[in-house]
Amino acid sequence: xxxxxxxxxxxxxxxxxxxxxxxxxxxxxxxxxxxxxxxxxxxxxxxxxxxxxxxxxxxxxxxxxxxxxxxxxxxxxxxxxxxxxxxxxxxxxxxxxxxxxxxxxxxxxxxxxxxxxxxxxxxxxxxxxxxx
Numbered sequence: 001x002x003x004x005x006x007x008x009x010x011x012x013x014x015x016x017x018x019x020x021x022x023x024x025x026x027x028x029x030x031x032x033x034x035x036x037x038x039x040x041x042x043x044x045x046x047x048x049x050x051x052x053x054x055x056x057x058x059x060x061x062x063x064x065x066x067x068x069x070x071x072x073x074x075x076x077x078x079x080x081x082x083x084x085x086x087x088x089x090x091x092x093x094x095x096x097x098x099x100x101x102x103x104x105x106x107x108x109x110x111x112x113x114x115x116x117x118x119x120x121x122x123x124x125x126x127x128x129x130x131x132x
Contacts, residue, residue, distance in 0.1 A: 006069045011047025016082045056086040068112035069104035091128045
């Protein structure tokens with residue numbers, strides 16, 4: 001793993017997730033936790049998130065769907081913010097989470113909507129009211 005690979009991954013991570021998210025993830029690292037963050041920066045953010053084929057918004061929405069299905073609420077909240085950073089609308093995020101109910105089950109979707117609501121409230125966004 002090269003320093004350049006890690007730095008390119010960290011730059012993509014910052015682009016998607018925002019400065020504050022990455023600063024929190026990288027702060028207070030020690031010899032135990034640093035290898036995981038280095039691996040994430042190189043492989044998740046450097047290799048996978050830097051690939052072509054789909055744009056960042058689509059990649060973010062796919063990630064939200066998978067995290068909702070897996071019940072990974074903490075990570076889902078971060079990636080909802082990332083999806084917004086990448087140009088996804090609240091309606092698109094809502095529809096992805098609603099769609100997850102079909103394949104992951106209603107309980108997973110209910111939890112995902114709760115986490116999405118926390119992000120919407122924290123960012124003081126107006127939730128869509130499109131009658132859907």
